[in-house]
Amino acid sequence: xxxxxxxxxLQERALGPDLARGFMLLFIALANSHxxxxxxxxxGGFPSDGSPLDRGVGLLIATFVDARAFPMFGVLFGYGVxxxxxxxxxxxxxxxxxxxxxxxxxxVLIVLGFLHAMLLYIGDILAAxxxxxxLGVWALRxxxxxxxxxAALALILIALPSDDSLAAAAEGPDPSMLxxxxxxxxxxxxxxxxxxxxxxxxxxxxxxxxxxxAGRRRILERPAEHLTLLRTTALVGxxxxxxxxxxxxLVVGGVLTRPGDHALTILGPLHDATGVFGGLGYAALLVxxxxxxxxxxxxxxxxxxxxxxxTCYLSQSVVWAVVFTPYLLDLSDTLTATRTALLATxxxxxxxxxxDRMRRAGYRGPFELLIRRITxxxxxxxxxxxxxxxxxx
Numbered sequence: 001x002x003x004x005x006x007x008x009x010l011q012e013r014a015l016g017p018d019l020a021r022g023f024m025l026l027f028i029a030l031a032n033s034h035x036x037x038x039x040x041x042x043x044g045g046f047p048s049d050g051s052p053l054d055r056g057v058g059l060l061i062a063t064f065v066d067a068r069a070f071p072m073f074g075v076l077f078g079y080g081v082x083x084x085x086x087x088x089x090x091x092x093x094x095x096x097x098x099x100x101x102x103x104x105x106x107x108v109l110i111v112l113g114f115l116h117a118m119l120l121y122i123g124d125i126l127a128a129x130x131x132x133x134x135l136g137v138w139a140l141r142x143x144x145x146x147x148x149x150x151a152a153l154a155l156i157l158i159a160l161p162s163d164d165s166l167a168a169a170a171e172g173p174d175p176s177m178l179x180x181x182x183x184x185x186x187x188x189x190x191x192x193x194x195x196x197x198x199x200x201x202x203x204x205x206x207x208x209x210x211x212x213x214a215g216r217r218r219i220l221e222r223p224a225e226h227l228t229l230l231r232t233t234a235l236v237g238x239x240x241x242x243x244x245x246x247x248x249x250l251v252v253g254g255v256l257t258r259p260g261d262h263a264l265t266i267l268g269p270l271h272d273a274t275g276v277f278g279g280l281g282y283a284a285l286l287v288x289x290x291x292x293x294x295x296x297x298x299x300x301x302x303x304x305x306x307x308x309x310x311t312c313y314l315s316q317s318v319v320w321a322v323v324f325t326p327y328l329l330d331l332s333d334t335l336t337a338t339r340t341a342l343l344a345t346x347x348x349x350x351x352x353x354x355x356d357r358m359r360r361a362g363y364r365g366p367f368e369l370l371i372r373r374i375t376x377x378x379x380x381x382x383x384x385x386x387x388x389x390x391x392x393x
Contacts (some may be wrong), residue, residue: 013307014221016287019299021076021306023286025351027069029316029344030061032123035177036324037340038333043268046252047337054337059253061341063245067272070125071279074207075214077129078136082215085140099137105375106133110197112310112367117193118186120317122176126310127193128200132208135201139209147213154205159273161265180326203272207279220283223291230284237281244274304355305348308365312351319347 035045042048044066046058081102088098113127139147176192179185219226247267250256259267293299305312323343324332335343358365364372 013303015295015299015303016223016290017076017079017220018303018306019290020072020220020283020286021309022302022304022352022355023306024069024072024076024282025305025309025312025316026345026348027065027282028073028313029348030065030341031067031069032121032316032320033340033344034058034061034337035123036320036332037335037337042252042258043248043264043271044252048258050337052254055252055254057338057341059249059255062249062252062271063242064278066245067275068241068245068278068282070204071207071276072282073125073129073279074204075211075279075283077133077204078208078211078213079215079220080211081133081136081140081208082212086215095141098140101375102133102137102140105371106130106137108371108374109133112371113197114193116314116317117196118189120314120321122189122192122196124193124196124317125200126313127197129204131197132201132204136208136212139212144213144216147209151206151209151213154202154209155273155276158203158206158276159269162269163265164268178324178326178332182327206276210280220287223287227288230288233283234281234285234288237277237279238285239281240274241278241281244270244277247271300359301352301356304359305352308355308358308368310367310371311365312355314367315351315354316344316347319343 037047040048044062046062047054085098109130110127113124113130116126117124175184176188179188214220219229223230248271251258290299323329
């Protein structure tokens with residue numbers, strides 16, 4: 001059993017959210033893989049040349065994965081925060097200690113994210129989520145309607161026309177992504193990382209707040225009580241995500257010609273904003289699948305990835321660093337979009353095997369243990385001092 005008010009024990013976790021987190025890491029691996037491919041590129045970092053197979057793979061990723069995986073991460077992240085709050089309140093803790101606990105957790109994510117970006121992968125999202133959590137603790141006591149109103153306003157903000165799509169269409173891998181030297185890597189990334197961490201969280205406000213709202217109702221943990229909502233969310237969310245992606249994904253796939261710059265400033269934000277609906281839809285769909293399939297060896301193995309999502313996420317970056325960094329294997333100009341997608345899938349499958357081995361051994365994972373120890377240790381230390389002083393008295 002887990003300690004009162006501490007992290008959720010492995011045997012107490014619901015299958016649905018963990019299965020969703022596990023599949024989410026496959027989507028994240030696929031979403032990151034094409035950024036390393038050399039050559040000219042189009043919207044979202046997709047290569048603008050390549051074989052028909054490469055273009056087809058790009059079409060699938062742009063339609064079903066790109067800007068859809070990370071919103072699902074945001075939903076599950078907010079949901080997990082709501083779980084922590086619920087356990088802390090059930091243990092009798094007041095709001096201020098809960099905020100401090102979550103601030104410790106956010107600082108761990110920010111520090112880990114900084115090290116991750118400096119050493120392995122500049123496209124880190126941990127630090128951005130750490131900043132989001134640091135600010136998001138003030139939303140914990142908001143009424144439901146304010147969570148949803150602010151979530152809607154944030155979604156409107158990211159849907160506004162933006163020139164970011166033009167930059168994404170024009171730039172290939174730069175020195176911060178593929179550093180030519182080990183020492184130069186730090187000089188390039190130290191300039192870029194603060195902007196990613198300081199601004200990247202804005203795009204995840206909507207799924208985070210909706211995750212908080214869903215977590216209050218335990219929707220993903222108790223799907224039988226929310227079947228209509230989950231089915232509607234899965235159908236509507238995935239449909240909107242596909243429809244919003246097609247104007248650009250068909251260009252990535254070579255079916256349509258590249259639109260003009262003005263159209264890109266509209267279609268790019270549309271692609272990202274509809275991806276939020278996709279993140280919600282995927283989370284609901286995977287929970288429904290977990291309910292239907294049940295506790296089987298494969299679902300347990302994938303859920304084990306979700307239970308160790310931080311360790312598995314960082315493991316992916318080790319592969320990216322070794323395979324693509326110029327002073328290591330330097331395969332950026334060798335691997336195509338198809339091969340990098342296969343590499344991403346193989347990497348995820350390797351983490352499934354690794355996580356399942358840890359599950360069988362009853363081991364959480366090194367980075368999960370680290371973040372829990374730092375998050376909860378001050379409370380345990382204070383409780384120990386209190387017990388000791390009481391016994392001495």
